[in-house]
Amino acid sequence: MNALPSPPVAAGQANVGSRPLLLLRILLPVMVLAAGIAAWELVVRLNDIKPYVLPAPSVVFQTLVSDWPVLSRSLLTTLLTTLEGFLAAAFGGIALALLFNQSKWLEYSLFPYAVILQVTPVIAIAPLLLIYLPQQVAVVACAWIVAFFPVLSNTTLGLNSVDRNLAGLFQLYGASRMQTLRYLKLPAALPYILGGVRIAGGLSLIGAVVAEIAAGSAGAGSGLAYRIAESGYRLNIPRMFAALLLLSAAGIVIYAALALTSHLVLRRWHESALGKDN
Amino acid sequence: MAEPAALSDAGAPGAGLAVSLRGVTKVYDNGVAALGPLDLDVRKGEFVSLLGPSGCGKSTALRLIAGLSAPTAGSVGVSRPAGAQGAGHSIGFVFQEPTLMPWASVRENVRLPLKLSDAPAAQAAVRVSAALTQVGLADFADAYPRELSGGMKMRVSLARALVTDPDILLMDEPFAALDEITRFRLNNDLLALWRSLRKTIIFVTHSVFESVYLSQRVIVMSARPGRIGAEFHIDAPEPRAEEFRTSAAYAGYCRQVSGALAPSYQGQSA
Numbered sequence: 168m169n170a171l172p173s174p175p176v177a178a179g180q181a182n183v184g185s186r187p188l189l190l191l192r193i194l195l196p197v198m199v200l201a202a203g204i205a206a207w208e209l210v211v212r213l214n215d216i217k218p219y220v221l222p223a224p225s226v227v228f229q230t231l232v233s234d235w236p237v238l239s240r241s242l243l244t245t246l247l248t249t250l251e252g253f254l255a256a257a258f259g260g261i262a263l264a265l266l267f268n269q270s271k272w273l274e275y276s277l278f279p280y281a282v283i284l285q286v287t288p289v290i291a292i293a294p295l296l297l298i299y300l301p302q303q304v305a306v307v308a309c310a311w312i313v314a315f316f317p318v319l320s321n322t323t324l325g326l327n328s329v330d331r332n333l334a335g336l337f338q339l340y341g342a343s344r345m346q347t348l349r350y351l352k353l354p355a356a357l358p359y360i361l362g363g364v365r366i367a368g369g370l371s372l373i374g375a376v377v378a379e380i381a382a383g384s385a386g387a388g389s390g391l392a393y394r395i396a397e398s399g400y401r402l403n404i405p406r407m408f409a410a411l412l413l414l415s416a417a418g419i420v421i422y423a424a425l426a427l428t429s430h431l432v433l434r435r436w437h438e439s440a441l442g443k444d445n
Numbered sequence: 446m447a448e449p450a451a452l453s454d455a456g457a458p459g460a461g462l463a464v465s466l467r468g469v470t471k472v473y474d475n476g477v478a479a480l481g482p483l484d485l486d487v488r489k490g491e492f493v494s495l496l497g498p499s500g501c502g503k504s505t506a507l508r509l510i511a512g513l514s515a516p517t518a519g520s521v522g523v524s525r526p527a528g529a530q531g532a533g534h535s536i537g538f539v540f541q542e543p544t545l546m547p548w549a550s551v552r553e554n555v556r557l558p559l560k561l562s563d564a565p566a567a568q569a570a571v572r573v574s575a576a577l578t579q580v581g582l583a584d585f586a587d588a589y590p591r592e593l594s595g596g597m598k599m600r601v602s603l604a605r606a607l608v609t610d611p612d613i614l615l616m617d618e619p620f621a622a623l624d625e626i627t628r629f630r631l632n633n634d635l636l637a638l639w640r641s642l643r644k645t646i647i648f649v650t651h652s653v654f655e656s657v658y659l660s661q662r663v664i665v666m667s668a669r670p671g672r673i674g675a676e677f678h679i680d681a682p683e684p685r686a687e688e689f690r691t692s693a694a695y696a697g698y699c700r701q702v703s704g705a706l707a708p709s710y711q712g713q714s715a
Contacts, residue, residue, distance in 0.1 A: 332544040335513050339538050340561040340609075350560070354548045436548045436589050 222405040230405040231412065238394065238406075242413050245375055245390035248303075249421070252310020253371040257364050259311065260318025267319075268326045268352070269344070285316035289374055293381035302382055306390075309378035314371035321363030325356025358437050361429040368421045376414065391417075462524060463489045463613050463645035464510055469519035470670070471505050478670040479505045482519060485664070485673065489524070489612070490643045494656035494663045496706065502671020503649045504541075507615050510647065511538050524612065537606030537644075539616040543598035545590040545605075551577070552586040555605045562609070576604040579638060596627035603635075613645045621651070629690075632658055636685055653706060657698045658690060665705045675705035 204224045210216070211223040218226050231238065263281070267274035289309055296305040329352055337347050379392035389397070391410045398406040433439060470481035480502035487493050495503040508514045509521050525535045545554045555576055559569040577583050580600040590598055599619060606614055620628040636659060639646055650656050656663045657679055667674040679698055681689055689695050 330544065332540045332542060333546065335508075336538065336540075336544060336557075337561065338513060339511055339536065340558045342561045346561055350557070351546070354546065357548070436591060 219402045219404050222408055226405050227408040227412065231409040234406055234409060238391070238409060238413060241389060241391045241394045241410065242417065245372075245379065245392065245414070246417060248306050248310055248375040248379070248390060249372045249417070251307045252314055252374055253368055253421075255307065255311040256314035256367045256371055257318055260315040260363065260367070261322050261360060263315075264319050264322035264326060265348070267323060268348075281316060281319055284312055289313045290377050290381065293378045296378070297382055306375060306378040306382060309381075310371040310374035313374035313377075314367040317366040317370065318360070318363040321359045321366075322356055325359025326352050328359065329355045358429075358433055358439060361425075361432060365422070365425045365429060368425045369418055372414070372418050372421060461488055462522075463487050463491070464524070464647065465522040466506070466510070467520045467522070469506075469509060469516045469521060471502065471509060471514070472517045480509070480671040481516075483672060487645055487647060489645055491662065492639055492646045492648065492660045494648045494650055494660040495666055496650055496653065496656045496663055496702065497666030497671065497674075498651065498668050498706075501666045501668040503666055504617050506671065507538075507617050507647065507649050510613075511536055511615050513538075535612045537609060537611035537614045539599075539602050539606045539614070539619045541618045541621055543590065543595075543602040545598060545601055547590050549589075550586065551582065551588050551590070551593070551601050554590065554601055555608050557605060558609045572608050572610070573604075576608040579607060580604045581634070594627075595623050596631060599623065599631060600634075603638075607638075607642075611644065613647070616646065616648045618649050618651065620655070628655070633686065635659065640684060653699050653702050654690075657695060657702055658685065663698075663702055665702060667708070674708070675702075677702055677705070 208223050208225060211221055216223075222230070263277075267278065289312055292312065293305070293309050296308050299305075300308060333351060333355075334347070337351050342350070375390065376392040379390040380396055383393065383396055391414050394410045395407050395414075398404070398410065429439075464485070464487040466483050466485040468482045468484065470483070471479045473479055483502075483506060485506070495506060497503050505514070509516050510523060512521075512523075523536065546557070549557075552573055556569055556573045559572060564572075574583065574586070577586055580603050582597065582600050582604060585593065585597065585601075590601070593601065602619070606616075620631050623631065632655060635646075648656070648659060657677075660679055663677045663679060664673055665675040665677070666672065677698065681692075681694060681698075
């Protein structure tokens with residue numbers, strides 16, 4: 168239909184103009200990464216910088232391998248917290264939005280508090296939560312607090328973005344509230360919900376990390392953020408970097424998984440998942 | 446969203462009538478008088494066009510008949526078949542836009558009215574394929590709306606309106622957004638459908654040529670608030686086809702109708 172050449176699309180979108188372009192888009196960032204690591208290694212070696220000041224990438228990698236038993240356990244802890252916070256945020260956010268959509272009273276009464284919870288920095292709430300809640304619950308609660316709002320507000324936006332004529336059609340055929348919700352509002356809101364969930368994934372990791380740092384207690388169940396803080400006290404800088412590396416890898420994987428899910432769910436019909444020339 | 450207007454208190458229209466409006470007015474919440482008072486009778490099986498400039502309340506009239514909004518005053522009577530239950534099942538509505546659910550296949554879109562009335566699946570499947578065949582889209586049942594052209598989307602919309610086998614088909618400028626060639630073809634197809642199904646069709650348009658070509662009766666409306674300005678019976682022989690479109694009789698009707706339309710747009714900055 169569209170005869171114009173497709174302009175380069177933003178990252179995360181499905182269709183990339185042509186094969187060479189796709190290759191370039193993968194190759195370029197990889198080359199930048201390789202060059203950055205090489206420069207880092209070179210600077211450290213040439214200046215003979217001590218590992219407790221700035222460890223070379225090779226040392227970080229060695230630490231990652233040698234400390235894997237400790238780090239992997241911490242990674243698992245953090246991922247579990249993130250997952251729990253994320254699930255609570257996703258389901259809680261969608262459920263709350265559905266409730267708000269059904270009852271304006273509820274929305275007017277509660278929405279301001281959702282906003283307040285969102286705009287208050289979670290790092291400031293975390294210590295209080297840690298006083299009143301068991302540590303594991305408090306950590307998950309922090310992840311939930313940061314992550315649920317995008318789901319809530321996106322889902323609300325989606326539920327309110329239903330095509331007016333389609334709504335009229337449902338009315339004409341005498342659709343019940345449940346039918347309208349199930350066959351019209353939820354599908355129409357799906358792209359928005361998935362957008363909110365995608366943001367929530369990254370935010371729940373941030374929430375988990377913030378809470379872990381605030382908790383700062385020792386023990387077998389300590390997550391990656393705690394490892395970073397602990398290694399800082401011990402001047403174990405390579406391990407700090409290794410833990411940081413794992414955290415950012417976890418973030419990338421979470422984002423990619425959610426983006427892929429979103430793409431797979433929407434690929435048959437939504438503009439965001441379609442190529443420009445379709 | 447307004448609740449469905451109660452039609453039962455309006456009283457059933459007289460025998461042989463499909464739709465009967467009596468002194469119907471519509472004033473919107475912002476105080477704009479959109480319609481009326483309007484008196485209109487449409488016989489069963491009749492093809493009537495409401496013709497008028499934008500904002501003359503013709504779409505409002507259609508929405509009132511459909512029960513999508515309630516009249517401020519007056520009564521809206523719509524005949525319903527014996528044993529019909531629920532609101533609006535004897536009415537099919539085709540909007541100006543195709544108004545399809547983009548996330549659902551053509552089949553699912555057409556099936557929607559049946560799904561909403563909890564029709565048995567097997568029976569629904571048969572009726573969906575029948576409706577798709579009627580509009581010539583039997584081969585596109587599994588396509589998604591985005592894969593279809595504008596004309597095909599409109600056909601899906603028409604199939605969806607036909608799938609409940611309604612007595613009355615309300616069409617709100619359904620072909621306005623299509624190119625002329627597609628529109629001519631859909632006009633012919635619609636006429637063929639009407640000839641075979643003999644449903645009551647109320648067709649809103651702002652095209653003089655379309656209204657004369659399609660209808661037995663053209664009702665010209667004047668603007669703000671919408672009222673009936675003039676009425677024309679188009680007594681052309683059936684079946685109408687392309688010859689009619691180029692005939693002297695057709696041109697004559699068009700001239701008459703355009704003449705009646707003129708006062709309603711004169712003095713209006715276009």
